[in-house]
Amino acid sequence: MEAVELKPGIYWVGAIDWNIRDFHGYSTPVGTTYNAFLILDEKNVLVDTVKSPFYLEMLGRISEMIDPSRIDIIISNHVEADHSGSLPQILERIGNPTVITSARGQKGLEKYYQRPMNFKTVKTGDTLSIGRRTLTFIEAPMLHWPDSMFTYAKEDRILFSNDAFGQHVASCLRFEDELEGEAMGHAAKYYANILWPLAPIILKKVDEVVKMGIPIDMIAPSHGLIWRRDPSRIIQAYAEWSQGRAGKKILVIYDTMWGSTESIAKGILKGLTQEGFEAKLLHLRSNHRSDIIEEMLEAKGALLGSPTLNNGMFPTMGDFLTYMRGLRPKGKIFGLFGSHGWGAGAVKEMRENLEKAKLEVWEKELEIQYAPDQTELKKATEFGREFAKKVLG
Numbered sequence: 001m002e003a004v005e006l007k008p009g010i011y012w013v014g015a016i017d018w019n020i021r022d023f024h025g026y027s028t029p030v031g032t033t034y035n036a037f038l039i040l041d042e043k044n045v046l047v048d049t050v051k052s053p054f055y056l057e058m059l060g061r062i063s064e065m066i067d068p069s070r071i072d073i074i075i076s077n078h079v080e081a082d083h084s085g086s087l088p089q090i091l092e093r094i095g096n097p098t099v100i101t102s103a104r105g106q107k108g109l110e111k112y113y114q115r116p117m118n119f120k121t122v123k124t125g126d127t128l129s130i131g132r133r134t135l136t137f138i139e140a141p142m143l144h145w146p147d148s149m150f151t152y153a154k155e156d157r158i159l160f161s162n163d164a165f166g167q168h169v170a171s172c173l174r175f176e177d178e179l180e181g182e183a184m185g186h187a188a189k190y191y192a193n194i195l196w197p198l199a200p201i202i203l204k205k206v207d208e209v210v211k212m213g214i215p216i217d218m219i220a221p222s223h224g225l226i227w228r229r230d231p232s233r234i235i236q237a238y239a240e241w242s243q244g245r246a247g248k249k250i251l252v253i254y255d256t257m258w259g260s261t262e263s264i265a266k267g268i269l270k271g272l273t274q275e276g277f278e279a280k281l282l283h284l285r286s287n288h289r290s291d292i293i294e295e296m297l298e299a300k301g302a303l304l305g306s307p308t309l310n311n312g313m314f315p316t317m318g319d320f321l322t323y324m325r326g327l328r329p330k331g332k333i334f335g336l337f338g339s340h341g342w343g344a345g346a347v348k349e350m351r352e353n354l355e356k357a358k359l360e361v362w363e364k365e366l367e368i369q370y371a372p373d374q375t376e377l378k379k380a381t382e383f384g385r386e387f388a389k390k391v392l393g
């Protein structure tokens with residue numbers, strides 16, 4: 001696949017990772033891309049690089065356009081290895097171009113690669129003329145790491161946003177409008193699993209970018225597809241996710257040993273739907289944790305169910321709660337249920353876990369011994385109905 005032109009003189013020269021299926025704990029069933037961009041002007045600029053195993057793929061695409069040794073400047077918007085991983089190799093190949101990054105970016109690159117680089121650090125509002133074009137830098141700390149920044153190409157109205165507004169999707173297509181309807185779902189999963197804990201910071205940054213009033217024709221993130229058709233849609237989606245946009249939806253997330261917790265879960269599900277909610281049953285060994293988190297992004301709450309194993313919660317629930325706590329899904333209400341044989345413990349442990357993370361947990365809970373009988377199944381349905389009412393306030 002060849003380099004792809006975004007605007008005259010600006011090209012995608014990144015790499016496509018078709019085979020990655022796990023991105024540090026996040027399932028990527030359709031792979032991802034590492035986007036790098038080449039700007040040809042009086043000074044030739046490479047915006048970001050790619051994960052190191054893909055260095056030659058990037059170099060090949062750059063070479064279609066220019067001799068790589070003619071690159072004058074490399075902008076490192078973010079030090080994480082999926083974007084800076086090829087930096088040592090390309091520096092080895094082309095000599096000593098200026099490496100533009102934030103102050104924290106410089107610290108990170110020095111520590112990661114332990115080799116001299118011709119650094120120039122920038123901060124928000126700094127500009128750089130590269131000939132016919134002017135580049136402006138906007139620091140974006142915690143989107144996704146403290147060093148992160150955006151680069152804005154003024155004359156072409158392109159925002160190179162690095163991790164922000166990205167999606168994990170591998171495709172021969174480069175623009176969101178070419179993969180009609182798919183990118184927003186991938187962007188939601190990406191936001192929920194990577195950026196959710198940073199929602200207040202994102203909201204502030206989105207507001208700052210909007211107030212800057214910079215015209216944006218394209219948002220070119222470092223993963224996935226480029227937003228070309230009305231890029232304000234993804235900015236708006238980020239603002240809404242960060243404010244906790246939720247539909248009339250509740251999740252029932254559970255595991256089961258001998259089917260008892262599953263029977264209770266189905267009883268609860270019935271109650272939720274009777275109250276008019278979109279309800280989803282998500283078994284922890286049939287759904288990847290990162291897919292459940294994506295579902296949670298626009299849910300009002302979740303009921304978590306676990307059988308008791310050795311006086312505590314089932315191990316898959318422990319895995320899920322550890323992952324979810326780190327993402328701090330604020331604004332959701334959680335309910336708890338479970339089953340046990342001779343001694344309970346799972347519900348208590350789940351409650352302690354959620355309360356420690358300062359998440360809102362409904363005071364009522366449902367715990368059933370052995371298997372639920374008909375009366376207890378009715379109770380489970382009623383429990384679901386009550387939770388639905390609680391969530392509606």
Ligand code: FEO
Pocket residue numbers: 078080081082083144145163222223
């Ligand atoms: Fe895509 Fe924070 O790296």
